[in-house]
Amino acid sequence: MGMTTTKWDASEYLDSSEMICEYLKATLEEGDTDLLMVAIGNVAKAKGMTEIAQKADLNRQNLYKALSGNGAPKFDTVVKVLQAFGLKLTLATADETLPAS
Structure with missing residues (x-):
């Protein structure tokens, strides 16, 4: 008996602002x-x-x-899309334990 599988689609699970934000943050941390x-x-x-x-x-x-992953969008395009999601880009130090100077 064979096993039936279906392609996993992340978009089906992105149903809240919090989930979307965490998903994008985790992906960004990968560096790819x-x-x-x-x-x-x-x-x-x-x-x-x-x-x-x-x-x-x-x-x-x-x-x-x-x-698509094969495209090379301009930074302003990415910013516009993130804003359309209701998100904004912010910066933080790479090591939050560093003392402020």
Whole structure:
């Protein structure tokens, strides 16, 4: 008897702002920009690619291509998409235990 499997789709589990934020943070910590673009694409898919493209004032087809993992979106495109998700970029020191100078 064979086993039936289905392709796992991260976008099916990204159902809250907190889950989306943690997913993107974990992906960002991996340091792989292609993986990050795929993760952002998964979030856009979960939220609705058309809606995200409209909110970010971007062409939907170009957004699909940019977030495919093979695309190379400009930084401003990434920022627009994150804003369309209701997120913002922030910075922190790499080692939070360092004393402030």
